[in-house]
Amino acid sequence: xxxxxxxxxxxxxxxxxxxxxxxxxxxxxxxxxxxxxxxxxxxxxxxxxxxxxxxxxxxxxxxxxxxxxxxxxxxxxxxxxxxxxxxxxxxxxxxxxxxxxxxxxxxxxxxxxxxxxxxxxxxxxxxxxxxxxxxxxxxxxxxxxxxxxxxxxxxxxxxxxxxxxxxxxxxxxxxxxxxxxxxxxxxxxxxxxxxxxxxxxxxxxxxxxxxxxxxxxxxxxxxxxxxxxxxxxxxxxxxxxxxxxxxxxxxxxxxxxxxxxxxxxxxxxxxxxxxxxxxxxxxxxxxxxxxxxxxxxxxxxxxxxxxxxxxxxxxxxxxxxxxxxxxxxxxxxxxxxxxxxxxxxxxxxxxxxxxxxxxxxxxxxxxxxxxx
Numbered sequence: 001x002x003x004x005x006x007x008x009x010x011x012x013x014x015x016x017x018x019x020x021x022x023x024x025x026x027x028x029x030x031x032x033x034x035x036x037x038x039x040x041x042x043x044x045x046x047x048x049x050x051x052x053x054x055x056x057x058x059x060x061x062x063x064x065x066x067x068x069x070x071x072x073x074x075x076x077x078x079x080x081x082x083x084x085x086x087x088x089x090x091x092x093x094x095x096x097x098x099x100x101x102x103x104x105x106x107x108x109x110x111x112x113x114x115x116x117x118x119x120x121x122x123x124x125x126x127x128x129x130x131x132x133x134x135x136x137x138x139x140x141x142x143x144x145x146x147x148x149x150x151x152x153x154x155x156x157x158x159x160x161x162x163x164x165x166x167x168x169x170x171x172x173x174x175x176x177x178x179x180x181x182x183x184x185x186x187x188x189x190x191x192x193x194x195x196x197x198x199x200x201x202x203x204x205x206x207x208x209x210x211x212x213x214x215x216x217x218x219x220x221x222x223x224x225x226x227x228x229x230x231x232x233x234x235x236x237x238x239x240x241x242x243x244x245x246x247x248x249x250x251x252x253x254x255x256x257x258x259x260x261x262x263x264x265x266x267x268x269x270x271x272x273x274x275x276x277x278x279x280x281x282x283x284x285x286x287x288x289x290x291x292x293x294x295x296x297x298x299x300x301x302x303x304x305x306x307x308x309x310x311x312x313x314x315x316x317x318x319x320x321x322x323x324x325x326x327x328x329x330x331x332x333x334x335x336x337x338x339x340x341x342x343x344x345x346x347x348x349x350x351x352x353x354x355x356x357x358x359x360x361x362x363x364x365x366x367x368x369x370x371x372x
Contacts, residue, residue, distance in 0.1 A: 001039065002037045002038055002069065003035060003037075003038060003065070003068055003069035003070045004035065005033060005035040006196070007068050008022040008033060008035050008040050008042070008065060008068060008070065009025065009030075009033060010068070011065050011067065011068040011180075012024050012025050012030055012033070012042065012061065012064065012065075013025045013026075013352070014059065014064050014154070014197070015060045015061050015064050016060075017029070017053075017057070017358075018053060018056050018057070019048065019053065019351060019352075019354065019355035019358065020201065020355055020358060020359055024044065024057070024061075027047075027362060028362070029044050029045050029047070030042060030043070030044060031044070031045045031296075032049075033041045034074075035070075036294040038069065038070055038071040038072055039070070039071075039072040039073075039074075040065050040070040040072070040074070040075070041074045041076070042061060042065075042073075042074070042075055043075075043076045043077075043078065044057060044061065044075065044076070044077050044078075045077075045078050045079070045080050045082060046077055046078070046079045046080070046081070047079075047081055047090075047358035047359075047361060047362055048079075048081055048142075048355070048357070048358045049079050049081050049140075049142040049143070049222045050140055050353045053075055053140075055075075057075075057173035058075050058077075059110050061073075061075050062075065079178060081112050081113065081222055081357070081358065081361065082361065083113045088365060089250040097120070102106050107242060107243055108212075108213060108218060108224070108243065109211050110218060110219065110220045110221065111145070111218060111220075111221045111224045112221065112222050113222065113224070113246040113361075114224045114225050114226060114239075114243050114244075114245040114246055114355055115223055115224070115225050115226065115245065115246055115247060115248070115249060115271070115277065115353070115357070116226050116228055116236065116239055116240075116245055116247075116248040116249070116269070116270070116274070117129060117130040117133070117225060117226065117227050117228060117248070117249045117251065118228040118230075118236055118248055118249070118250055118251070118265050118268075119228075119230045119231075119251045119252065119261070119262065119265060120231065120249060120250070120258070120260070120261025120262045120264045120265035121229065121230050121231065121258060121261040121262075122153075122230040122231075123230075124230075124251050124252055124253045124258055124262075124282055124283070125251060125253075125282040125283060125317070126227065126228075126230065126282075127148075127150060127155045127156065127159060127227050128159065128282075128323070128327055129249075129251050129280060129282055129317065130146065130227040131146060131156065131159045131160065131227075131327070131332050132323075132327075132332055132335055132346050132350075133225055133249075133346075133349065133350050134146040134182045134184075134223075134225045135180050135181065135182060135332050135333055135335070135336065136336070136346050136347055136349070136350035136351075137223055137225075137350050137353075138180075138181040138182050138334060139181070139347075140347075140350065140351070140354070142219060142223055142354075143183075143219070143220060143221050143222045143223075144181075144182045144183070144222065144223045144225065145176060145182065145183040145184065145185075145218055145219075145221045145223070145225065146182050146183070146184040146185075146224075146225045146227070147184070147185055147186075147211065147212055147216075147224060147225070147226045147227065148184070148185065148186030148187065148188060148227050149208055149211075149212070149226045149227055149228050149229065149235055149239065150162070150206055150227055150228065150229040150235075151187060151204045151208055151229060151235060152229055153229065154186045154187050154188030155188070156184060156186035156188055156227070157186055157188040157189055158188075158327075158330060159178065159327050159330060159332065160179050160180065160184055160330055160332070161179065161329065161330020161331060162177050162179060162184075162189060162330065162342075163188075163189075163330070164189075165177070165189060166189060166190075167185065167189055169192075170217050171240070172215070173215050173216060173217045174211075174215055174216045174217065175216075175217055176216060176217075176218065176219075177189075179278075180331075180332055180333045181333070183218065183219055184220070185211060185216050187207060187211055190207045204234050204235055204238075205234055205235070205238045208235050208238050208239070208268065209238060209242060212226070212239070212242065213242060213243075216298065223357070226245075231261075231265075236268060236269070236272070237272065240269075240272040240273075240274050243273075245274050246275070246277070246360060246361070247274065247276060247277035247356070247360055248269045248275070248276055248277060249277050249278060249279075249280060249314065249353060250262055250265050250266050250269070250276065250278075250279050250280070251279075251280050251282055252279060252280070252282070252302045252305070253281070253282055253283045253284075253297050253301075254281055254283070254284060254295075254297045254298040254299050254300060254301035254302055255297040255298050255300070255301060256298075256301065257304050258301075259301050259302065262279065262302065262305065263305065263309070266279075266309060266311065270342050275360055276311050276312075277312065277353060277356040277357065277360065278306070278311060278312035278313060278314035278352065278353065278356055279302050279303075279305065279306040279311055279312070279313055279314065279316070280302070280314050280315060280316075280317065280349055281300070281301070281302030281303060281313075281315075281316040281317070282316075282317045283296070283297055283317070283318075283319050284299055284300075284302075284316035284317060284318050284319075285299050285316075285318050285319065286318065286319040286320055287319070287320060287341065293318075296319065296355055299316075300316075302316070303316070312352070312356055314349050314352040314353055314356070315343065315345065315348045315349035315352055315357060317345050317346065317349065318341070318342075318345060320340050320341070320342045321340060322334070322335065322338050322342055323335055323342055325336075336371075
């Protein structure tokens with residue numbers, strides 16, 4: 001039984017990206033299709049670097065083509081997860097505003113996507129989420145960096161288990177720590193543990209810029225997660241001036257007093273013309289040892305706020321004792337090795353984030369798509 005190219009293409013129209021939930025043809029992911037009798041060669045360009053996604057698409061493509069009459073199927077993959085900063089650098093033109101010092105889209109050409117993690121107020125678990133997102137994305141096959149941009153209160157030395165260690169140097173530049181599979185840098189390892197950083201805005205701007213761009217040797221990265229200080233101050237403004245970021249994640253807890261500040265953080269990023277990739281509800285509820293769920297701070301408030309603002313809700317992270325224990329011990333990888341409910345919650349948020357990054361990048365260069 002032979003198969004025509006038209007039949008093969010129609011079969012591929014039935015195969016959906018498992019994260020974005022649109023078919024491969026509409027998403028312009030089919031870059032080459034060759035058909036000879038019963039033989040089919042198809043080249044799929046992925047928009048996310050995760051290996052699990054590739055195997056799901058391979059399986060679905062092979063099944064669809066076999067059902068259409070193909071018996072000899074070859075599926076090849078490439079990856080193009082380049083965000084606005086990397087695209088601008090590759091094209092030799094600025095994709096966003098340049099900050100002080102003349103930086104623009106070419107500042108970090110080796111980084112495909114810069115993702116800001118912010119919050120309207122402190123104490124909502126923003127840094128904990130940032131580090132676990134980085135580890136989850138790495139576990140899914142991505143090259144990930146983490147920059148502790150919380151200049152005034154760096155917590156990454158504790159969360160990463162690198163307290164008291166000094167980063168290696170390449171000449172006059174810092175080499176990020178390679179720990180838990182990710183590349184991380186924090187000002188907390190450059191100053192004494194108990195030293196308060198009492199800086200005015202220009203000093204914080206300068207320190208952030210040096211740590212992010214000037215004095216750090218970042219490797220090739222699919223994602224660079226930037227953990228911002230809480231609120232709507234100088235550092236988020238500096239980031240958006242220095243680099244055209246792929247987008248921002250805003251973290252909130254369910255109660256109204258936290259959501260009010262989260263809305264302000266959203267409006268700040270929007271005013272800075274930085275896309276909002278989604279909102280995460282942290283401390284959504286507590287799970288007791290008996291499995292009972294208790295809504296300590298209420299529940300679902302962040303999801304409702306996302307709906308009101310027509311934003312993506314990336315998921316809810318409950319309160320788990322293991323999360324606190326593992327992060328205090330500087331062992332975030334253990335959050336994915338013990339309690340399956342904790343692992344599933346973190347992986348869901350990370351994969352929803354990766355899907356929104358892919359969709360955002362396709363919207364900038366490909367077909368007109370709506371967020372699903």
